[in-house]
Amino acid sequence: MKLTYQRLLPYLFLSPSLLLLAVFVYGPALENIVYSLFSWSSMNPDWRYVGFGNYRHLFSNHIFWASLVNNTLYAVISVAVQVFVALGIAAVLDARVFKRRLVYLFRTTFFLPSILPVTVVGLLWQLIYQPTLGLIDQLLFATGLDSLSRVWLGEEQTAMLAVIMVSQWQWTGYMVALFMVSIAAIPRDLYEALEMEGASRLQQFRYITIPGVREATLILTVITIFGAFKVFDIVWVMTAGGPNHASEVLGTHMYRSAFRDDVVGYASSVATVIFFITICVGMVQLKMQRDR
Amino acid sequence: MMTQRLTTLALAAALGLATGTGVADAKTTVSFLHKWPEPENMVYFNAAVKAFEEANPDIDIKMEAVADEPYKDKIRVLMASGQVPDIYFSWSGEFGKKFARGGRAYDITDHVYNSDWKNTFPEAALQPFKFEGRLYGIPINVDAKFMLYNTETFKKHGVEVPKTFDDLLAVCAKLKDAGVVPINFGNQFPWAASHYIGEMLAKLVPNDVRVGDYALTRADNELYTDPGYVEALKAFQQLNDEGCFNRGSNALTHPIARGSFLAGRGAMIYMQMVEFGRIGGSPIDKSGWNFFTLPTFADGRGDPGIITGAPDGFMVSAETKHIDEVIRFLKFLTTPEQAREYVNITGMTSSVKGAVTAENADERVLQGLKFLDAASGLALWLDTDMDARSTEVLLAGSQAILNGTETPEQVMEKVRKTALAVKKEREKN
Numbered sequence: 001m002k003l004t005y006q007r008l009l010p011y012l013f014l015s016p017s018l019l020l021l022a023v024f025v026y027g028p029a030l031e032n033i034v035y036s037l038f039s040w041s042s043m044n045p046d047w048r049y050v051g052f053g054n055y056r057h058l059f060s061n062h063i064f065w066a067s068l069v070n071n072t073l074y075a076v077i078s079v080a081v082q083v084f085v086a087l088g089i090a091a092v093l094d095a096r097v098f099k100r101r102l103v104y105l106f107r108t109t110f111f112l113p114s115i116l117p118v119t120v121v122g123l124l125w126q127l128i129y130q131p132t133l134g135l136i137d138q139l140l141f142a143t144g145l146d147s148l149s150r151v152w153l154g155e156e157q158t159a160m161l162a163v164i165m166v167s168q169w170q171w172t173g174y175m176v177a178l179f180m181v182s183i184a185a186i187p188r189d190l191y192e193a194l195e196m197e198g199a200s201r202l203q204q205f206r207y208i209t210i211p212g213v214r215e216a217t218l219i220l221t222v223i224t225i226f227g228a229f230k231v232f233d234i235v236w237v238m239t240a241g242g243p244n245h246a247s248e249v250l251g252t253h254m255y256r257s258a259f260r261d262d263v264v265g266y267a268s269s270v271a272t273v274i275f276f277i278t279i280c281v282g283m284v285q286l287k288m289q290r291d292r
Numbered sequence: 293m294m295t296q297r298l299t300t301l302a303l304a305a306a307l308g309l310a311t312g313t314g315v316a317d318a319k320t321t322v323s324f325l326h327k328w329p330e331p332e333n334m335v336y337f338n339a340a341v342k343a344f345e346e347a348n349p350d351i352d353i354k355m356e357a358v359a360d361e362p363y364k365d366k367i368r369v370l371m372a373s374g375q376v377p378d379i380y381f382s383w384s385g386e387f388g389k390k391f392a393r394g395g396r397a398y399d400i401t402d403h404v405y406n407s408d409w410k411n412t413f414p415e416a417a418l419q420p421f422k423f424e425g426r427l428y429g430i431p432i433n434v435d436a437k438f439m440l441y442n443t444e445t446f447k448k449h450g451v452e453v454p455k456t457f458d459d460l461l462a463v464c465a466k467l468k469d470a471g472v473v474p475i476n477f478g479n480q481f482p483w484a485a486s487h488y489i490g491e492m493l494a495k496l497v498p499n500d501v502r503v504g505d506y507a508l509t510r511a512d513n514e515l516y517t518d519p520g521y522v523e524a525l526k527a528f529q530q531l532n533d534e535g536c537f538n539r540g541s542n543a544l545t546h547p548i549a550r551g552s553f554l555a556g557r558g559a560m561i562y563m564q565m566v567e568f569g570r571i572g573g574s575p576i577d578k579s580g581w582n583f584f585t586l587p588t589f590a591d592g593r594g595d596p597g598i599i600t601g602a603p604d605g606f607m608v609s610a611e612t613k614h615i616d617e618v619i620r621f622l623k624f625l626t627t628p629e630q631a632r633e634y635v636n637i638t639g640m641t642s643s644v645k646g647a648v649t650a651e652n653a654d655e656r657v658l659q660g661l662k663f664l665d666a667a668s669g670l671a672l673w674l675d676t677d678m679d680a681r682s683t684e685v686l687l688a689g690s691q692a693i694l695n696g697t698e699t700p701e702q703v704m705e706k707v708r709k710t711a712l713a714v715k716k717e718r719e720k721n
Contacts (some may be wrong), residue, residue, distance in 0.1 A: 039717065042372035044394035048720065130548075131540025153480070154543030156697055240481055243542040243691035244698070259365045261681045262390070264372065 029275060036268035043262060054269040063245050064270065067253045070160050074167070074249065075228035081168040082175045083221050087213065089172070090179035091205050107180065110173025118170075122237030125166045129153050153239050156246035163238050163247055167231070175220060179213060186212035222285040229277050250274050319352040322617050323377040325367070326606070328638070329357035332569075336637040344624050351617050371396055376609040378618050382429055384420030384602045385672035386506065386679060391607055392423035398608035401427040403619050412626050417603045417643040420672055429605040430622050431643035432634070435566050436601030436664050437487050443580035445472060445559045453584045457527060460587050464536035473558035477537040478549030483675045485528065485690035486683065487600055488562060490674030491586050492524035494598040499669075502594065506678050508715040515715065516682075516708040520593055525700030527589070529693050542691050562586070565601075565660045569639035583656070585663060597668030602676070603643050682711040 036054050040047040058064050089110070093103050113121065128135045129152040140149045152162040190208050199207070210217075232251030235241060241252035248256075250270060258267035328337065334357065341353045356377070358366050363381065370376055376396060382388040391397040404410050404418070404427055413431055421429030441453070449470050454460040464474040479485045493502060497520030504510040505518070531537060538549070538558060553561040554574035563583075571577050588596040606625075608618050624630060631647030634640065641648055641657060648661060664670075675683045689703030 041390075041394070042368040043390040043396060045396075046394075126543075126545075129543065131538075131543055151540035151543045154540045154691075154695070156692075156695060242480065242482065242688065243695055244688045256684065259368055261684055262368070263681070 032268050032271050032275070036265060036272050038265045039263075040265050041262040042258075042264055047265075050265065054266045057266060058269050058273070063248055063253060064250075066245060067248045067250045070247065070249050071229050071231070073160065074164055074231060075225045077164050078167060078171075078224045078228050079221055082171050082224050083217060086172050086175035087179050087209075087217065090176045090183055091209050093176070094180060094183045094209075095201055095205075107173075107177060110176050112173065113170045114174035116170070118233045119237050121166060121170050122234050125162075125169075126153065126238055129162055154243055156243055159239050159243060159247040163235055166238065167234055170234075171227075175224075178220060179216065182213045182216035183209060218285070218288060222281060225281050226278055229274060229281070250277075319350060320614050320617050321352045321354050322379065322614055322621060324353050324355045324379045324621070325370070325377040326355075326357050326381040327360050327363035329359055333357075333638050336634055339637075340625060340630060340633070344621055347624075348617075348620065351621070353621060374611075376611060378609050378612040378614060379606050379622065380609065381604065382421075382607045383604060383673065383676040384429065384431070385677040387676040388421055388429050388605075388607060389423045390680075392426070392428040396610050397428040398610045398612060398615065399426050399428060400430070400608060400619075404430070409623060409626075412628075412645060413643055414645060416670070420602055420670070421605055421607075429607045430626060431603035431605040432625065433566075433640045434601065434603045434643045434661075434664065435564050435641065436599055436660055436667075436670075437491070437562060437564055437586075438583040438599075438660060438663070439475075439560055439586055440553070440563050440581055440583045441560045442553070442556065442558075442576055443582050449559075451559075453582075454587045457587050457589045461530065461534055461536070464531070464534060467559050468535045473538045473552075474536045474560060475531070475538070476549040476553045476558040476561040477541040478544035478546040479541045479691060479694060480543060480545045482687035482690050483673070484546045484549075484562075485694070486674040486687055488531070488586070489524055489528055489686065489690060490671050490677070491598070491600040492527050492589075493521065493594070493674070494600070494669075494671035495586075495589055495592045495594045495596055496520035496524045496527070497594050499595050499598075505711070508679060508711060508718065512712060512715070516704060516711055521704050521707075522700045523589075525689075525693060525703060528690065529700060532694050533696075537694075542694050565657060566640055568654065568656050568660070583660070585667075595668050597666075598671050599663065599667045600671045600673070601664060601667075602670060602672040605643070679711065679714050681714050682707050685710045 037049060037051060038047045039050045039053065093106055098106070116124075131137060131149075131151045131154065134152075136152065137149050140146060150158050152158050186208060190212075191204055194204050194208060230251060231249055232255065235247055235249050235252050236255070239247045241248040241256065250273065254267045254270040254274070257270060258264050324341075326337070328334070337355060337357070341355050345351065345353060367380060367382075370380075371391075371394075382391060382397075388397070392399075410418075417431040417434055418427060421427055421431060445467070446452070449467055449472065451463045451466055452459075454463050467474040477484065497505075497518050501510070501518050501520075505516050508515070532541070538544070538552070541549075549558075550561060550563065550567065550570070552558050553563075554571060554576050556575040556579060571581065585599050606622060608615070608622075612618055625634075626644050628644060628647060631642040631644035632649070632652055635642050635648050636652040639654065639657075641653070641661060648658065650658065671677075675687065678686070685706050686703065689698060689706060692698035693700060693703060
């Protein structure tokens with residue numbers, strides 16, 4: 001009797017969260033797949049079964065592919081900057097090159113943007129990027145570099161990159177802080193031993209820091225990729241996916257389809273694709289963790 | 293154990309008491325959703341609801357308001373989840389027709405036309421709320437779009453109010469040569485372009501053709517093929533290419549462009565009458581401003597007397613269980629006294645006859661209404677008049693035209709393709 005009770009107890013504790021997840025996460029996700037098989041709009045109570053029609057439309061829609069490319073670009077740049085550059089910055093801050101106070105100052109300065117709400121950051125950078133009156137253009141004009149001035153958020157070639165850069169500005173400092181915690185956990189005597197052997201700072205970074213933060217790097221990479229494929233808010237605030245869909249990402253494409261074009265079944269198929277992409281990234285992460 | 297049981301009992305009793313209250317309440321609750329949460333507007337709506345509830349103690353109005361953009365999301369979510377408010381806001385034109393077509397709006401034709409209520413509104417204000425000859429909405433205000441200009445700047449540079457489109461281009465050239473931005477324009481959210489394009493279409497495309505295209509009732513081989521469409525986009529492109537607009541309009545929002553104009557930078561801006569209230573106290577208010585309707589085209593085949601504008605209004609849920617109460621409230625909101633109060637407090641216009649007078653409205657608003665009266669018709673907001681998907685293609689295309697990455701012909705070809713697809717789907721459903 002007691003044994004059964006003890007065996008059941010963990011399930012009892014888990015059940016509220018499992019129930020909530022089932023109702024609010026897994027249920028809707030499955031429901032969404034069903035929705036994607038119908039042609040329907042919120043205005044019209046009549047649903048029409050179209051099978052994979054929405055998916056056929058999706059895969060032949062150039063805006064969908066352009067969005068996917070933009071998300072991938074978002075992921076690649078974010079991993080490069082928020083993971084690898086951030087690791088570099090964390091290592092430099094940790095290497096005792098600077099006085100402790102300066103390290104705190106830098107860390108806080110880098111970290112601060114991450115506590116600002118995304119909408120505030122979006123509006124702030126919208127002003128910085130503003131043509132003619134914005135900070136960037138003003139700096140270019142003041143330094144005689146007028147020819148470099150662009151309408152950063154208004155041109156098809158620059159809009160996506162301009163938004164991606166803002167994300168890097170906002171989140172790199174946060175990643176630096178996480179890496180610093182991870183680096184701090186590496187035993188100091190390892191560095192001292194290598195230093196006595198005559199290893200340079202770079203060699204210490206290569207042979208101690210990098211292996212020491214391997215796990216953190218993996219997890220942060222996966223989180224960054226997740227974020228890049230789910231991104232919506234900063235893009236919507238800064239460009240709304242424009243101009244002419246140049247900065248459209250899957251999130252904004254889905255939103256626009258559901259809430260502007262009134263093709264909710266189609267929007268559900270976009271959501272399903274986002275769901276499968278993130279599931280694949282998650283499975284790769286699980287596999288890599290298990291393999292170690 | 294004993295204490296536990298006692299606590300449980302006490303809790304149960306408390307719950308029972310809590311749920312027990314309110315049973316005796318026999319009031320009818322009418323839910324009401326609109327898109328004017330701004331403080332000055334809520335002052336009016338709160339007072340109106342209070343006055344109505346006092347006069348009708350059996351009715352409880354549950355009012356909610358969300359702003360313009362989020363409203364478009366909220367109403368869709370409510371529709372999809374079947375929680376349609378008894379009374380909800382709607383733009384006129386295609387936006388409202390969607391509800392009627394989907395069977396989500398109550399047909400109020402008989403309530404209006406079989407009573408004196410019909411005399412409250414000019415027929416022109418009711419027309420945009422009709423679908424297949426039946427009325428689905430009650431107009432509350434009417435708005436229109438005008439080109440505002442800085443009178444001081446115009447005087448200083450010796451330019452006159454343009455009469456034709458070519459005059460407008462000449463005005464732009466003169467101002468630009470003098471180092472003044474001719475027209476402030478923010479098209480990051482491209483509904484801003486749709487207002488220009490919408491009025492140009494009305495002036496360049498024959499009226500019956502345009503109306504048939506918007507409603508997707510013309511034959512497949514004719515849909516959106518009139519040369520006036522490309523001409524209108526070319527005219528819009530010309531405004532951009534000849535330097536009428538400020539630099540980087542695709543990266544600026546309309547409020548930022550408006551801010552520039554109010555601060556005295558730039559000579560003109562295409563603005564809605566409902567925005568006039570924001571001008572008071574700004575530098576432009578001191579230096580002087582006036583407005584004109586977008587000029588006509590010498591060879592336009594459309595209606596030169598048409599201007600862009602539309603009534604906003606309320607629709608009733610097809611599933612409402614309290615139609616009598618709903619009608620009572622809507623009639624109350626559109627009584628001359630309430631309409632005058634509405635104009636007085638919100639600074640907006642009213643669709644109720646005789647509600648806007650020299651006593652309660654700004655002289656500029658009265659002047660705008662005169663323009664409206666003199667107009668031969670209204671071109672509704674393009675993004676609420678065309679079907680949503682074709683509009684989205686046209687709006688994105690407007691940004692591409694400004695950037696020079698797509699031609700007017702390419703954009704119209706895409707609009708036509710999308711419109712054909714939408715037409716086909718409508719026929720299936």
